[in-house]
Amino acid sequence: MKKILCLAAAASFVLVACSKGGGAGDRVMIQNKGSDTMVNLAQAWAEDYRTQRPNVAIAVSGGGSGTGIASLMNGTVDIANSSRELKKEEQETAKKNTGKEPVEHAVAYDALAIYVHASNPMTTVTKEQLACIFAENGKCTTWKDIGVEVKDCPGQEIVRVGRQNNSGTYQYFREWAIGDKADFKLGSRDMQGSKDVVDLVEHTPCAIGYSGIGYKTAKLKALCVSNTDPASCVEPSAANTLAQTYPISRLLYMYTLGEGTPEVIRYLDWVRSDAGQALVERSGYVPLPADKRRPAPAS
Amino acid sequence: MKELALDSTATPRLSFLKRLMPARPGELVIETVIRLCGYSAVLFVLAIFIFVFREGYEFLANRLDVVQFLTSTEWYPDSNGNKRYGALALIAGTVSVTILAMSLAVPFGLGAAIYVSEFSKGRTKETLKVVIELLAAIPSIVWGFIGIAVLNPLLIRIFDTPVGLNVLNGALLLALMSVPIMVSIGEDALKAVPDSYREAAEAMGATRWQVTWRVLVPAARNGLLAAVLLGVGRAIGETMAVLMATGHSVNVPHSPLDSVRTLTATIAAELGETARGGDHYQVLFVIGMLLFTMTFAVNLTADLVIRGFKGKR
Numbered sequence: 001m002k003k004i005l006c007l008a009a010a011a012s013f014v015l016v017a018c019s020k021g022g023g024a025g026d027r028v029m030i031q032n033k034g035s036d037t038m039v040n041l042a043q044a045w046a047e048d049y050r051t052q053r054p055n056v057a058i059a060v061s062g063g064g065s066g067t068g069i070a071s072l073m074n075g076t077v078d079i080a081n082s083s084r085e086l087k088k089e090e091q092e093t094a095k096k097n098t099g100k101e102p103v104e105h106a107v108a109y110d111a112l113a114i115y116v117h118a119s120n121p122m123t124t125v126t127k128e129q130l131a132c133i134f135a136e137n138g139k140c141t142t143w144k145d146i147g148v149e150v151k152d153c154p155g156q157e158i159v160r161v162g163r164q165n166n167s168g169t170y171q172y173f174r175e176w177a178i179g180d181k182a183d184f185k186l187g188s189r190d191m192q193g194s195k196d197v198v199d200l201v202e203h204t205p206c207a208i209g210y211s212g213i214g215y216k217t218a219k220l221k222a223l224c225v226s227n228t229d230p231a232s233c234v235e236p237s238a239a240n241t242l243a244q245t246y247p248i249s250r251l252l253y254m255y256t257l258g259e260g261t262p263e264v265i266r267y268l269d270w271v272r273s274d275a276g277q278a279l280v281e282r283s284g285y286v287p288l289p290a291d292k293r294r295p296a297p298a299s
Numbered sequence: 300m301k302e303l304a305l306d307s308t309a310t311p312r313l314s315f316l317k318r319l320m321p322a323r324p325g326e327l328v329i330e331t332v333i334r335l336c337g338y339s340a341v342l343f344v345l346a347i348f349i350f351v352f353r354e355g356y357e358f359l360a361n362r363l364d365v366v367q368f369l370t371s372t373e374w375y376p377d378s379n380g381n382k383r384y385g386a387l388a389l390i391a392g393t394v395s396v397t398i399l400a401m402s403l404a405v406p407f408g409l410g411a412a413i414y415v416s417e418f419s420k421g422r423t424k425e426t427l428k429v430v431i432e433l434l435a436a437i438p439s440i441v442w443g444f445i446g447i448a449v450l451n452p453l454l455i456r457i458f459d460t461p462v463g464l465n466v467l468n469g470a471l472l473l474a475l476m477s478v479p480i481m482v483s484i485g486e487d488a489l490k491a492v493p494d495s496y497r498e499a500a501e502a503m504g505a506t507r508w509q510v511t512w513r514v515l516v517p518a519a520r521n522g523l524l525a526a527v528l529l530g531v532g533r534a535i536g537e538t539m540a541v542l543m544a545t546g547h548s549v550n551v552p553h554s555p556l557d558s559v560r561t562l563t564a565t566i567a568a569e570l571g572e573t574a575r576g577g578d579h580y581q582v583l584f585v586i587g588m589l590l591f592t593m594t595f596a597v598n599l600t601a602d603l604v605i606r607g608f609k610g611k612r
Contacts, residue, residue, distance in 0.1 A: 063571055070574050093574060154459045164547070164568045165377045181380030186373065186388070187550040189462065189558055192542075192568065203452070206461040 028263045030058045034068020034081030035168050036193050037110055037212045038252055041283045042081055045271055048279055052270070056263055062193070065168030072255055073097055078264050080255040083110060083168030100257040105268050108277070109286035111249040112173055113213040113222035113236040115198060117205045119151045124230040125223040127177060127247070133158055133208060135178040136185050143206070153206040160188035161200050161209030169194060173210045176248050210248075213237070214285050241286040249286070269297045351591060355584030362578065363585060374549045376569070376579045384582050386589070391551045392559030393593075395466050396541060397534040399555055400473035404534075405527055407474070408481025412526070415482060416489035417511050428486075435479035439540040442472045446544030460556045464546035467555040472540045477530035484529060488522020489515055521605050528601040535594055538563040562586050 032042055039062035046058035068080035069090055075098040086094075086102055094102045114125050120143075132140035140146055142156040150156065162184065163170040174184060191197045197211040202219045213236045216222050225247050226233035240246035259265055270276050273296035277287035359365070363384060371385025415427050446468050454463035492515050500510045516523065538561075546558025547568065566583050573580040 066573065067571055070571075073574060090574070154461055157461055159461050166569060166573065171377075181378075183375050183378045183381065187548050187558075189464065190547045190549075190560070190568070192547075200462075200464075204462055 026055055028056045028261075030056060030079065030264055030267060031071075031077040032058050032060045032079045032081065032254075033063065033071050033077045035065040035083040035252070036062045037065075037083045037169055037214075038062075038081040038108075040214065041108065041252075041280060041285055044279045044283050045276060048275075049267060049270060052275075053266075056267065058267065064164070064166050065171075066166035069255070072102060072257065075257065078256065078260060079268070082253045082255060083250065084171055085253065086255060094257065098257050102255045102257060103259055105254045105256070105272070106251045106288065106292065107254050107268075107271050108252045108280040108288060109241050109249055110252050111213045111236050111238075111241040111246050111286065112169065112176075112210050113216060114225060114248075115201045115207075115209050115211060115216075115220050115222055117150070117201060117207055118220055119153075119205050120208075120221060121148050121150070122146070122221075123224060124233045125225055126230055126233075127225075127227045130177045134160060134162075134173075134184050134188070136183045138178075138185055150205055157206055158208060159204055159206040160185070161197050161204075161207050162188040162190050163194075163197065163210075164190045164192060169211065172250055173248070212285070213241075214283055238281065238286045242289065252285070266297045269294045273297070348591065351584055351587045355581045355588055358578055358581035359585050359588070363582065368585070372549070372551055374565075376582055382578070386562070386586060388549045388551050389560055389562045389565050389586070390589070392466075392545065393535060393561040393563070395552050395555075395559060396469045396473060396545060396561060397531060399466055399470035400477065400534045401527070401531060403470060404474035404477045404481060404530055408478045408526065408530065409485055409523060411478065411482045412485030412489060412523070413511060413516070416486045417507075417515065428483075431479050431482050434475070435483070437476075439476065439537060440543075442476060442540040443543030446472050446540060450544065454556075458556055462546060462558060464544055465556050465558045466545065466552050469541045469545040469559075469561075470555070472544050473534045473537055476537065476540065477533045480533060481526045481530045484526035485519075485523050488519040488526065491522065492518045524601060524605060528597060531597055532594055535590065535597070536563065538567050542567055562590055 032046065039060065042060045046060050049056065049058060065080075065082040065084055068077065068082055069086060071077040072080035073090060073094040080102075086104065091102055094100070114130065116122055129140070129146055132138040132145070141158060143150050143153065143158055144156050146158075162173075170190075174180070174182070178184070189200065191200060191209075194211045194215050197209045198215045198217060198220065201207040201209045202217065213222065216236075222236050224233035224235050227247055234240050234246045236246055236248075241249040254268060254271070256264055256268070260268070272288060272292070272294040274293065275296055277293060280287040368384055368386050369390075370387055371383065372388040372391075373383040373385040374388060375381065375383040411427075411431070415424060415431075419427060447464070450468045450471060451463035454460060454465070454468055458467075496514050496518055497510055500514045505513070541561050542564035545561060545564065547560050547564060548558035549560050550558055552559050566586055569579070570583050573583065
């Protein structure tokens with residue numbers, strides 16, 4: 001009850017602020033939470049937006065898509081970042097808890113790269129090989145099973161580096177590589193963040209891991225990925241993602257409850273404008289094509 | 300001279316206060332407050348237990364296969380095709396890290412306690428005590444950093460293992476974290492042994508080693524056991540450092556160099572992201588109950604063992 005009152009108060013505050021025409025000096029707070037894949041991007045947007053509209057403060061935090069969606073379902077955030085679509089049951093829970101329908105906004109593309117240590121001789125990888133390495137019933141446990149030999153890797157054991165099981169990256173990679181109904185082989189090192197995956201692979205000759213292409217560093221290798229035939233593999237790059245030839249790429253979303261307050265709507269329009277999408281490219285992700293963009297909101 | 304003067308004024312003032320304040324009402328208030336403090340501990344324990352139980356009970360009673368929970372290593376709380384809630388690998392993770400940590404920490408902790416209490420003197424003793432207490436003040440997240448940044452590459456180089464985030468890494472950190480507790484409590488226990496014991500043993504011609512090993516340690520065993528068990532409690536409950544240092548991998552370890560995941564780390568990593576009231580959320584509370592039961596069992600055993608000692612004496 002208190003929460004509803006607070007929301008109502010906040011909404012009327014915004015309305016009053018807008019009717020005054022800009023309402024300089026009245027600060028509006030937007031809570032934005034969710035996907036770790038998107039947290040750097042969301043932060044970049046929030047910082048840049050501040051220079052355009054100083055009276056709006058956007059508080060960004062990560063924790064995983066699941067965290068953002070859970071908060072959205074409990075009605076404690078204005079915008080939830082998610083690197084996967086909302087499930088049907090999540091939509092229903094959100095509606096039951098808050099009385100409002102979650103609304104989806106596609107804001108950028110992400111591509112997952114398959115990373116290996118710099119000393120690993122592999123350059124390409126197929127979906128079958130990845131399934132053999134990562135799936136519950138996959139037989140590949142040593143690098144010899146893949147047909148390579150990795151220098152400085154004791155016992156040639158494949159060290160699988162993944163994400164904790166509520167991350168959108170985990171769920172997306174599972175769905176792509178081994179199927180939505182299948183499960184990963186237990187015993188992978190489950191990291192808490194996208195950057196942790198890259199860090200561990202960088203320092204571990206035996207390792208293979210998946211993470212966003214935005215996290216690539218010069219110290220490790222991102223493999224050329226194909227569905228079946230290694231000869232037709234596609235390099236993980238922005239151009240290939242936008243051309244929709246890179247196999248492991250997906251849309252990133254922001255979710256609101258209903259359409260959101262006027263300030264939230266304005267922010268989401270800006271995110272999908274040319275100015276917002278320029279930041280997507282700078283952060284290592286892939287911007288929306290022209291037909292999915294919005295005109296920049298009038299100030 | 301000054302002290303004398305102080306004393307002579309203090310005594311009449313005290314008696315004056317006593318006369319001024321009616322003893323009964325004041326005592327009653329203080330007694331009630333103190334009693335409430337005592338009862339509140341019971342209240343809090345009960346409240347926490349009820350909370351944990353309430354959040355997980357419905358799932359535990361209706362949908363969780365308890366046998367599978369305790370005997371299966373398959374932890375797939377988020378599977379779309381085939382959800383499985385087997386916590387054996389997590390239990391094995393907690394148990395293996397705790398046992399290895401204790402086998403490292405107990406000799407060091409008790410050895411250090413005996414040295415500080417019985418063999419060191421003067422400045423060495425004071426310095427040691429301060430430094431060991433300082434060790435206890437390091438936050439667990441900092442230990443986690445040390446595990447990742449220092450121990451990880453070190454273990455890879457020494458043991459030629461693919462990943463240095465494993466049972467040994469976590470156990471080394473936990474041992475370092477629980478040694479200071481063992482030392483300060485163990486030292487107190489040894490100090491509490493009356494000097495007449497030492498004097499009597501020495502008068503019988505015992506060497507210093509014989510005095511320590513045959514007289515002091517048996518006399519202080521309750522305190523020393525309490526020191527060890529507090530260390531165990533710390534090791535089972537520790538979350539952040541083991542989350543960072545053990546590799547966070549669902550796996551029944553076959554050697555100290557295997558990565559594992561502990562019960563506490565699982566709750567920490569997954570609870571924030573589950574929908575309230577869902578199966579996954581509730582199974583994490585069942586893990587909470589399991590942890591509660593484990594620490595309860597450790598404490599109860601300790602209590603019974605100590606009582607057993609007392610009975611024999």
